Amino acid sequence: METLRIITEEHRSFWRIAIALEQVADELEAGSPVDPAFFQAVFEYIEKFADHAHHRKEDDCLFPLMRLRSAEAGPLVDALQEDHRQAILHLAAMRQAFAQATAGQQAALVQSLRDYCRKLKSHIHTEESKALPMARKTLLAEDWREIDARFQENNDPLFGKEAQAEFQELYHRVVSLAPESVGLGAHSGGVLQTPMPASGGDVLLKVTGLESSYGRIKALKGLNLEIRRGETVALVGANGAGKTTFLRTLSGVQPMGAGHIWFDGEDISRVRADQRMCRGICQSPEGRQVFGPLTIEDNLRLGAYTQPKQQVPEDLEKVYAMFPILKEKRKLPAGTLSGGQQQMLAIGRALMGRPKLLLLDEPSMGLAPLLVQEVFNVVKALKAQGMTIILAEQNAFAALALADRGYVLETGEITLTGSGQDLIHNEQVRAAYLGM
Numbered sequence: 001m002e003t004l005r006i007i008t009e010e011h012r013s014f015w016r017i018a019i020a021l022e023q024v025a026d027e028l029e030a031g032s033p034v035d036p037a038f039f040q041a042v043f044e045y046i047e048k049f050a051d052h053a054h055h056r057k058e059d060d061c062l063f064p065l066m067r068l069r070s071a072e073a074g075p076l077v078d079a080l081q082e083d084h085r086q087a088i089l090h091l092a093a094m095r096q097a098f099a100q101a102t103a104g105q106q107a108a109l110v111q112s113l114r115d116y117c118r119k120l121k122s123h124i125h126t127e128e129s130k131a132l133p134m135a136r137k138t139l140l141a142e143d144w145r146e147i148d149a150r151f152q153e154n155n156d157p158l159f160g161k162e163a164q165a166e167f168q169e170l171y172h173r174v175v176s177l178a179p180e181s182v183g184l185g186a187h188s189g190g191v192l193q194t195p196m197p198a199s200g201g202d203v204l205l206k207v208t209g210l211e212s213s214y215g216r217i218k219a220l221k222g223l224n225l226e227i228r229r230g231e232t233v234a235l236v237g238a239n240g241a242g243k244t245t246f247l248r249t250l251s252g253v254q255p256m257g258a259g260h261i262w263f264d265g266e267d268i269s270r271v272r273a274d275q276r277m278c279r280g281i282c283q284s285p286e287g288r289q290v291f292g293p294l295t296i297e298d299n300l301r302l303g304a305y306t307q308p309k310q311q312v313p314e315d316l317e318k319v320y321a322m323f324p325i326l327k328e329k330r331k332l333p334a335g336t337l338s339g340g341q342q343q344m345l346a347i348g349r350a351l352m353g354r355p356k357l358l359l360l361d362e363p364s365m366g367l368a369p370l371l372v373q374e375v376f377n378v379v380k381a382l383k384a385q386g387m388t389i390i391l392a393e394q395n396a397f398a399a400l401a402l403a404d405r406g407y408v409l410e411t412g413e414i415t416l417t418g419s420g421q422d423l424i425h426n427e428q429v430r431a432a433y434l435g436m
């Protein structure tokens, strides 16, 4: 029944696209110009991912088995498959309305976008409230083996593995090209390369008995944890659990009361924050904390202040290649960036320190829905490059989905640990953090 989770996760992507398109429709109606690159990217994403991958798999294997196992399924599945056919026609209609839209003549496009989003949402709602529960009830174990085998190709909670590279890139283009109000608002999609991951390495970070307090209140009560080189480790827990305190203690800006931190074979418990940064512990802080009056480029340079000067131009270009919007706006004050752009800047700034261990504190917090996934895509791209990452997130599902391992933190104590997949399937975690 892994398929049910994959389908639901893909629905979330479509839902985010729909929310973004609805907002774009409102902006078009209010007189914003049509951006051809953005619409081409959206149409291509819908055609390739929604129509040709997601719908096709349902039509080819999930729906026929539902018909076979339950007489009741017939009318419901008929209606859903009709939606799939209509969606293809609707895409053609949107493309036509887009081709004919000119300045001041965007009403047909606005209408077509709104209709599409309304139908898409209603279709998702029907699948999730009726079809998927019916499948869960009526299909047999052997059916699920067959269906899961087909959907396993998508066996990646954020994006299908087979399809991963292509669809991730398509989604990335949509987000990059989307207007600033809903996406990054860059003029080019940029590159989000995903080279081969590094193989599992030795222990890079080891923490024992770590305590930290605010006055008399102990925020961390003796943490023990280990991170291997090349691992992405999620640190999940409710607001106030101690995630930020932990990351700040690692980077040395928060004093520790007891315990030890070993990094790259060295006991750094007494090493100052700037010296830890020199050694490669770089943090993207909660709430981004970019320096508003400074230019974007100067913010990035700040991230490299512990590094040799001669490598800065090359590293700037690497960050710009990943986040083209930052290059475009490099001379502007960072305060003029949208929330999503500031998050990219905060991550870019941390990358300028050439991290051996990258600490990301709630990178998805407070972002537009379309961007939440994009931030996780960025983390995935870094992970694929072999970066070692600690990802602190309240958004537990997405964080655990892409992490190799996770730790659950509750009021300053680690209460559970395991592989990302184990934790996602853990009843306790599902009840407490995933709302299931």
Ligand SMILES: Nc1ncnc2c1ncn2[C@@H]1O[C@H](COP(=O)(O)OP(=O)(O)O)[C@@H](O)[C@H]1O
Pocket (backbone or CB within 6 Å): 214, 217, 219, 237, 238, 239, 240, 241, 242, 243, 244, 245, 246
């Ligand atoms: N500057 C501070 N002064 C006093 N208490 C704090 C401060 N920052 C955090 N705390 C407390 O420490 C605990 C852990 O907070 P925090 O590390 O921010 O958790 P999280 O990042 O998981 O939301 C909470 O009880 C919080 O109220």
Ligand SMILES: [Mg+2]
Pocket (backbone or CB within 6 Å): 240, 243, 244, 245, 286, 361, 362
């Ligand atoms: Mg926090």
